[in-house]
């Protein structure tokens with residue numbers, strides 16, 4: 001094993017980060033350093049209001065820090081324009097939002113395929129997941145979306161063209177997970193991804209996310225209050241009053 005293998009370049013590197021919602025407010029987040037290695041599985045935990053969702057939004061480039069640097073995949077995210085951050089996110093980050101953010105007038109399949117519309121890279125990677133005889137791009141993408149939905153027990157609902165608005169909250173959460181996974185982005189971020197599931201289905205669902213991430217060598221960053229799941233992660237990051245403990 002080389003020195004490089006022992007200390008791979010971090011996929012996420014936060015440095016001197018401060019975040020406040022208003023310029024005259026005190027910092028909600030104050031993180032001197034957070035490095036995440038490629039392929040690591042990180043659980044972020046902490047009391048309600050401690051800034052977990054805000055931290056995820058900073059990592060995904062939805063918002064930018066008041067001070068400090070954020071490097072993702074070696075690229076400086078905080079100095080990019082909003083449009084560049086949107087492109088970067090579409091290409092490299094799958095995000096399961098706390099409120100799912102599904103588009104109500106699109107079908108289940110169309111929701112899952114959204115990242116492939118915004119990102120050529122995700123489209124090509126999703127297409128490459130379909131081995132075998134050459135298919136048309138749209139067929140290959142649909143097949144990959146269906147594979148993910150079937151893994152998540154939603155194949156039937158997708159084939160029956162059930163509107164997303166008629167899905168249970170737990171089903172919507174799984175559609176959001178399939179959408180985040182499609183095209184194997186390097187980083188999967190999930191905000192309370194098991195909150196709408198029964199206790200006995202949480203571990204199965206998370207195992208599935210972990211397996212998909214491992215197969216595609218994705219880095220997984222999850223916020224959860226569920227202590228029972230912590231053994232499934234490589235590292236826990238505890239946020240208290242906006243600082244890492």
Ligand SMILES: Nc1ncnc2c1ncn2[C@@H]1O[C@H](COP(=O)(O)OP(=O)(O)OP(=O)(O)O)[C@@H](O)[C@H]1O
Nearest residue numbers: 021028046047048049050051052053054055098223
């Ligand atoms: N858009 C916003 N404008 C101003 N304040 C906000 C905004 N979004 C969140 N906040 C505040 O930032 C603080 C941290 O919120 P955040 O959602 O990051 O916490 P959290 O740790 O994820 O909480 P929870 O576990 O309840 O989801 C809260 O006090 C919240 O009210």
